[in-house]
Each structure stands twice: as C-alpha cells, then as structure tokens.
C-alpha cells in the first residue's frame with residue numbers, strides 16, 4: 001500500500017448529480033487523481049475498500065438505517081465532508097419535513113407505504129459531526145477541487161460566508177428586484193458566481209443561508225417591490241426548509 005491519502009465517496013438520498021460533478025471535475029484535474037487513492041466510489045468504480053481517511057458524503061439522511069451507516073463512516077474517517085445541498089442542508093428532500101410524514105409516504109409509495117422505511121430528511125451534520133461542506137445543487141466543480149486541495153494541505157474547505165448579491169454586483173448585473181422577480185441572493189451563501197441571477201433567474205438559495213441572514217429586511221424590501229412574504233417563504237422552502245425550521249422563521253403544522 002502507498003502513502004497517498006485514501007478517499008471514499010458515499011451516497012445517501014439525492015439525485016447523484018453531485019457525484020457526477022465530481023467525476024467531471026476529476027477528469028479535468030488528472031493531477032489530483034495522481035495525488036490520492038480513491039478506494040470507494042459506487043458511481044464511478046466497482047472496487048470497494050473500507051480503509052479510507054477522507055469521506056465525501058452526498059445525499060441526506062432519510063432512514064434510521066442511514067444513521068447507522070453514517071456512524072460507521074464517521075468511525076473510520078478522519079475527515080467527513082458533506083457534498084452538496086442534500087448532505088449539507090437536507091436539500092430538496094427536506095420539503096417533506098413540513099408535511100405529515102404519513103401522507104408523504106402514502107403519496108410516494110401508495111399501497112406499499114408500509115413496506116418502505118421513510119423518515120424526515122436530515123443534513124448529515126444532524127446525525128454525525130462533519131469537518132466541512134461543499135455547498136450547492138449541484139456542487140461547483142472548481143470549488144470541489146479547491147476544497148480537496150485544501151484538505152490535502154491540512155486545511156478545511158474555504159467556503160464564502162457573504163451573500164450572492166456581492167458576486168452579482170461584481171458582475172454588474174441589474175438587480176432582478178427591479179424586474180419584479182423574487183431573488184434570495186441577499187440571504188444566500190455566495191460562491192457560485194451569482195449563476196442564476198446572471199441568467200435572469202432569481203436565486204433559489206441552493207447554497208444555504210449566510211450566517212445571520214436578515215430575512216425580515218429581505219421581506220420588507222421585496223414588499224416594496226410588490227412581492228408577498230408568502231412568496232418569499234415558499235421560495236425559501238425549496239432548499240432552506242431545515243434552516244428555516246431551526247431558526248423558527250415559519251410556523252409548521254404538527
């Protein structure tokens with residue numbers, strides 16, 4: 001066995017788009033493939049070795065069996081990194097968390113509802129301790145590569161904690177507020193280069209909330225532009241459900 005860092009990729013509940021982005025980014029960075037040993041990556045290889053030191057985890061935790069699997073990964077890995085919005089935030093899967101679980105299960109599985117184990121969708125950081133995250137849906141390929149390089153140098157991935165609006169202004173975009181569109185850029189973590197607003201689409205918040213987001217202010221400003229508080233809350237519900245629930249920004253029916 002050589003002395004290269006041994007890396008494993010794991011998938012839980014998600015669409016596997018982040019893993020595909022990893023494959024794409026590694027194809028463009030063969031130097032990284034030379035520097036590490038990838039020992040487990042179901043999406044890309046059939047070999048499987050349980051001796052690894054860095055674990056990247058895609059997908060949210062939606063079953064009690066997932067929790068046991070996560071704990072086992074945590075026991076083995078020196079570093080655990082959440083990969084993408086599902087693992088980092090619970091992702092789109094977490095929209096189920098504000099609906100009665102029984103009706104969600106029946107809607108998805110119909111008559112077989114009792115057969116399948118389903119629970120609320122949790123970010124993996126709610127189940128095990130994590131050492132960092134790469135946000136986004138999907139992840140940004142270059143941010144992933146930078147994150148891996150930092151890990152190999154003994155540092156954590158460096159993820160912006162300022163809002164998308166900063167990158168949007170640096171790109172000299174006209175603000176979508178002026179065009180009657182809802183945009184979550186003021187409260188969403190930057191790092192994507194204001195991708196969506198630059199294409200004329202309001203930010204959906206896939207990289208999660210910035211620290212100390214001023215949601216009240218956002219709603220006030222949006223109200224001045226004719227947008228209702230409900231519309232903003234609905235938009236936040238796509239990726240930020242768990243963060244909203246934790247901050248008790250919205251009421252949830254029991």
Ligand code: SF4
Pocket residue numbers: 013014015016017018019058059083084085086087091092136137138139
């Ligand atoms: S974060 Fe998005 S792209 Fe990644 S697994 Fe989840 S749904 Fe798929």
Ligand code: SF4
Pocket residue numbers: 164165166168169173174175176177183184185186194197202203
């Ligand atoms: S379009 Fe969105 S991201 Fe850009 S400045 Fe306006 S609110 Fe911020």
Ligand code: SF4
Pocket residue numbers: 136137164188189192193194195196197202203204205206207208
């Ligand atoms: S603009 Fe918002 S929704 Fe679009 S990629 Fe960036 S963080 Fe995600």
